[in-house]
Every structure is written in C-alpha cells, then in structure tokens.
Amino acid sequence: MKYKIGEVARILGISADLIRYYEEKGVVSPAKDPMNNYRYYDTWDINYLIDCLWYKNFGFGIERVASMVTECGFDSLLDTLDGKRKELQTSIRRQKLLLQRIQRFQERLANTKKLVGICDTRDCAGFFYYLNRRNSEYDNHTKTLELSRRWLKYMPFTRRYFEIPAEALSGGADEHAWGFSIASQYISELGVDISPPVREMTPRQCVHSAFKSAGRDRFSAKKLDFLLSYARENGLEPVGGAFGNLACSVTENGEQTGYFEVWLPVRGIL
Numbered sequence: 001m002k003y004k005i006g007e008v009a010r011i012l013g014i015s016a017d018l019i020r021y022y023e024e025k026g027v028v029s030p031a032k033d034p035m036n037n038y039r040y041y042d043t044w045d046i047n048y049l050i051d052c053l054w055y056k057n058f059g060f061g062i063e064r065v066a067s068m069v070t071e072c073g074f075d076s077l078l079d080t081l082d083g084k085r086k087e088l089q090t091s092i093r094r095q096k097l098l099l100q101r102i103q104r105f106q107e108r109l110a111n112t113k114k115l116v117g118i119c120d121t122r123d124c125a126g127f128f129y130y131l132n133r134r135n136s137e138y139d140n141h142t143k144t145l146e147l148s149r150r151w152l153k154y155m156p157f158t159r160r161y162f163e164i165p166a167e168a169l170s171g172g173a174d175e176h177a178w179g180f181s182i183a184s185q186y187i188s189e190l191g192v193d194i195s196p197p198v199r200e201m202t203p204r205q206c207v208h209s210a211f212k213s214a215g216r217d218r219f220s221a222k223k224l225d226f227l228l229s230y231a232r233e234n235g236l237e238p239v240g241g242a243f244g245n246l247a248c249s250v251t252e253n254g255e256q257t258g259y260f261e262v263w264l265p266v267r268g269i270l
Contacts, residue, residue, distance in 0.1 A: 002031070002040035011136045012049055018062070022052055025066035057083055063180040097189065101156055112247040112259050115210035119230040123203045124263045129161045129181035130198045136217075147197065148180075159244035162260070168221040169228060169242060169264075176219065181245060201243070205232050211246070214257040227264045236266040 009016045022028055023039075027048050032038035046070060055065045058081075070081060077085035131146050132139050139145075151158055161181035168175045181201075187194060194200070208228050213219045224242055231238055251257065 002042055003046070005030075005039050005041065008041050008049070010048060011046065012053065014049070014053070019049065021062060022066060025063075025070065027052060027066050027069050030175045033235050040055070047182070060084065060086065097157070097186075108261070109248055109259070111153065111199060112210045112261050115208075115261070116212055116259070117209065117226060119227060121234070121236065121266070122206065122208050124201070124206050124208070125201050126184045127201050128184065128187060128192070128194050128198055129179055129183050129201060131161075131163065131177045131179035133178040135176060150193070151182075152181045154182060154190055154192065155185070157190060158182045162219075162246070163241055163243045164221045164224060165241040166238065169224060169238070174221050176221065204265050205267065206265050207236065207238075208263055210259065210261050210263075212257055212259045214252060214255045216256070219258070223263070224262060227262065231264065231266055237268065239265040239267050 003011070005016050005019055009017055019028070023030065028041060028045040030041045030045055031041055051069050052062075052065050055068050056062060060068065064080075068077065072080060087123075125209050130144075130147060130151070132144050158180045159182070161179050163177045165175050165177075167173070182190075182192060186192065192198075207230055209227060209230075211226075213223060227242065228238065230236075242262055242264045244260050247259040247261050249256060249258045
C-alpha cells in the first residue's frame with residue numbers, strides 16, 4: 001500500500017514539513033511518480049517515521065533523531081540513550097529545586113506581609129552575598145561585573161540583598177548598599193563560587209521584621225526606626241548595621257511598592 005504525504009501526516013499526526021525534513025535527512029525514501037512528482041510512502045517508511053517519533057518523545061531534537069535512526073549502531077544507541085538519561089536526571093533535579101523554591105517563596109511572601117511592622121528576636125539563617133551598588137551607583141569594576149553576570153544566572157535561587165550601615169541607622173547619612181544573596185543550601189547544588197568579593201553571613205541573633213516602601217527612590221534607613229525602638233524596649237543592643245532582602249515588588253494604590261524582610265543584629269540583655 002502506498003500513501004501520499006498528506007495521508008502519512010494524518011496517520012501519524014505530524015506535519016508534512018516534518019516528513020519532508022526526515023526525507024532530506026535520509027530517514028525515509030518515498031517513491032516519486034515521474035508524471036506528477038508526487039511522493040508515495042510505504043509501510044517501511046512509516047515504520048521509520050514511528051521510530052523518529054519514539055526518540056523525539058524522549059526529548060531528542062529532530063536532527064539528533066534523524067541520525068539515531070539512520071546512523072546509530074547498537075552500542076552507539078545505548079551510549080546516546082545513557083547521555084539523555086543523565087540529562088533528564090539533571091533536569092528533574094533542577095525542576096524539583098524550582099518547585100521547592102517557588103513553594104518557599106510563596107510561604108515567605110505570605111509571612112512577610114503578616115510581619116510588616118511586627119518585630120521578634122531570632123537567629124538569622126546563614127547565607128552568602130555580595131554587594132554591587134552603593135545607593136544609586138553601581139560598581140563597574142570588571143571583577144564585580146563578571147560576578148554579577150554569574151549570579152544573575154542563579155536566579156531564582158538568589159535574592160535581592162541590601163545593607164544599611166550602623167551610622168545610617170543612628171541618624172547619619174542615609175546610606176544603603178545592594179547586591180544579591182543566596183542561601184547556603186544552594187552553594188554546592190548550583191556550584192556557586194564563594195571566593196571574594198563574595199562574603200558569608202553566619203547565623204546570629206537579630207531583631208527580625210518586615211517593612212514596605214512605596215514609590216520611587218523612597219527607600220530609607222528611617223524606615224527601620226521601629227527596629228531600634230523594639231531593641232531599646234527589650235534591652236537589646238544593636239551590633240552593626242541592618243540587612244535584608246527584597247521579598248517582592250507589587251503595585252499598591254497606583255504605586256510600585258516593595259516588601260522587605262529585615263534583620264538587625266543585636267546582643268544580649270543589657
């Protein structure tokens with residue numbers, strides 16, 4: 001039985017263009033009517049096309065599929081499948097990490113909104129970070145720019161990180177620095193290089209809370225006055241500046257509004 005290209009396309013649920021592609025690659029060799037140049041495919045050709053679909057649905061690209069069907073010996077096929085298996089394992093691991101990350105991100109967002117203006121005392125978790133901006137000025141040194149480009153590829157496992165120095169909290173210049181942070185658990189998983197200028201933040205006792213800042217260029221150290229008040233009221237001494245992460249940026253009342261999780265290191269009871 002002979003079939004025209006449209007009939008084969010309907011039988012297999014694929015496009016005529018894909019069939020033509022596999023013909024160009026030598027996967028199928030339809031007979032051609034010399035009178036009208038129509039292609040006619042037999043069941044042998046259709047079997048080859050089914051083989052192509054089999055491998056394509058493992059995730060192989062159509063070019064790789066064509067070579068697998070026309071060129072692979074038995075051992076070569078096993079090696080090719082083994083390579084795809086390892087690729088899928090890596091992909092599955094990545095997808096699992098992304099699933100965990102989005103679940104934790106949702107939980108963190110919900111908790112951050114509830115914590116706005118509410119303080120408690122707890123240890124912050126350890127993480128790694130670097131800074132690439134002071135106020136509105138980016139560090140354009142080559143090493144910092146290269147580091148930034150690498151860390152941007154780690155999204156969404158990185159977070160927007162900020163620091164407010166102690167002198168700004170005590171009423172000095174309204175200084176703040178920005179960069180990215182990443183939880184310690186992702187360092188080995190993602191192969192993150194933690195050599196300088198990357199720094200480590202070890203767990204430490206902090207006043208912990210959240211705040212929000214609405215509007216352009218309104219982020220300010222003054223928004224953290226409530227942390228200092230809480231520390232004084234509870235006999236806690238601030239140790240250094242505050243730090244934290246942008247939880248999310250949303251639109252509220254027509255303004256771009258950032259929600260921030262913040263930590264202020266403290267020590268003991270005075």
